[in-house]
Amino acid sequence: MTDLTIVRNNIQLLLTKIEDEIILQQFYNALLWFSRAEEGQLWHTLSASQQNEVLESYEESEEEANLITHEEAKRKHAQWV
Numbered sequence: 001m002t003d004l005t006i007v008r009n010n011i012q013l014l015l016t017k018i019e020d021e022i023i024l025q026q027f028y029n030a031l032l033w034f035s036r037a038e039e040g041q042l043w044h045t046l047s048a049s050q051q052n053e054v055l056e057s058y059e060e061s062e063e064e065a066n067l068i069t070h071e072e073a074k075r076k077h078a079q080w081v
Helices: 003-017 021-036 041-045 048-061 070-076
Strands: none
Touching: none
Protein backbone atom coordinates (compact mmCIF):
# COMPACT_ATOMS: atom_id res chain seq x y z
CA MET A 1 0.00 0.00 0.00
CA THR A 2 1.43 3.38 -0.96
CA ASP A 3 1.72 6.33 1.42
CA LEU A 4 -0.97 8.13 -0.57
CA THR A 5 -3.35 5.20 -0.19
CA ILE A 6 -2.68 5.08 3.55
CA VAL A 7 -3.41 8.80 3.90
CA ARG A 8 -6.62 8.48 1.92
CA ASN A 9 -7.75 5.53 4.02
CA ASN A 10 -6.95 7.41 7.23
CA ILE A 11 -8.94 10.44 6.06
CA GLN A 12 -11.92 8.23 5.23
CA LEU A 13 -11.70 6.54 8.63
CA LEU A 14 -11.52 9.90 10.38
CA LEU A 15 -14.51 11.23 8.44
CA THR A 16 -16.65 8.27 9.45
CA LYS A 17 -15.98 9.08 13.12
CA ILE A 18 -16.97 12.76 12.96
CA GLU A 19 -20.60 13.30 13.91
CA ASP A 20 -20.60 17.11 13.97
CA GLU A 21 -22.10 18.41 10.71
CA ILE A 22 -20.45 21.82 11.09
CA ILE A 23 -16.99 20.28 11.43
CA LEU A 24 -17.62 18.06 8.41
CA GLN A 25 -18.74 21.06 6.35
CA GLN A 26 -15.65 23.03 7.35
CA PHE A 27 -13.44 20.06 6.50
CA TYR A 28 -15.15 19.71 3.13
CA ASN A 29 -14.76 23.43 2.40
CA ALA A 30 -11.06 23.33 3.27
CA LEU A 31 -10.44 20.29 1.06
CA LEU A 32 -12.41 21.87 -1.77
CA TRP A 33 -10.42 25.09 -1.49
CA PHE A 34 -7.08 23.23 -1.48
CA SER A 35 -8.13 21.06 -4.41
CA ARG A 36 -8.82 24.17 -6.49
CA ALA A 37 -5.77 26.16 -5.35
CA GLU A 38 -2.87 26.55 -7.69
CA GLU A 39 0.69 26.46 -6.44
CA GLY A 40 1.55 29.76 -4.77
CA GLN A 41 -2.06 30.91 -4.58
CA LEU A 42 -2.16 30.73 -0.78
CA TRP A 43 0.84 33.05 -0.58
CA HIS A 44 -1.08 35.74 -2.43
CA THR A 45 -3.94 35.58 0.08
CA LEU A 46 -1.57 36.67 2.87
CA SER A 47 -1.15 40.30 3.80
CA ALA A 48 2.30 41.89 3.41
CA SER A 49 2.74 41.60 7.17
CA GLN A 50 1.88 37.89 7.14
CA GLN A 51 4.23 37.26 4.22
CA ASN A 52 7.02 39.01 6.11
CA GLU A 53 6.35 36.85 9.17
CA VAL A 54 6.62 33.69 7.07
CA LEU A 55 9.87 34.87 5.49
CA GLU A 56 11.34 35.87 8.87
CA SER A 57 10.36 32.51 10.36
CA TYR A 58 12.04 30.72 7.48
CA GLU A 59 15.24 32.73 7.94
CA GLU A 60 15.20 32.04 11.69
CA SER A 61 14.77 28.32 11.01
CA GLU A 62 18.09 28.29 9.19
CA GLU A 63 19.84 28.72 12.57
CA GLU A 64 19.95 25.41 14.41
CA ALA A 65 19.82 27.18 17.79
CA ASN A 66 16.28 28.32 16.94
CA LEU A 67 15.00 24.80 16.25
CA ILE A 68 13.17 22.51 18.66
CA THR A 69 12.46 18.79 18.46
CA HIS A 70 9.17 17.42 17.19
CA GLU A 71 8.39 16.09 20.67
CA GLU A 72 9.04 19.51 22.23
CA ALA A 73 6.74 21.17 19.67
CA LYS A 74 3.99 18.63 20.42
CA ARG A 75 4.29 19.31 24.17
CA LYS A 76 4.33 23.07 23.63
CA HIS A 77 1.24 23.00 21.39
CA ALA A 78 -0.60 20.01 22.89
CA GLN A 79 -3.78 22.01 23.45
CA TRP A 80 -4.17 22.51 19.68
CA VAL A 81 -3.03 19.10 18.49
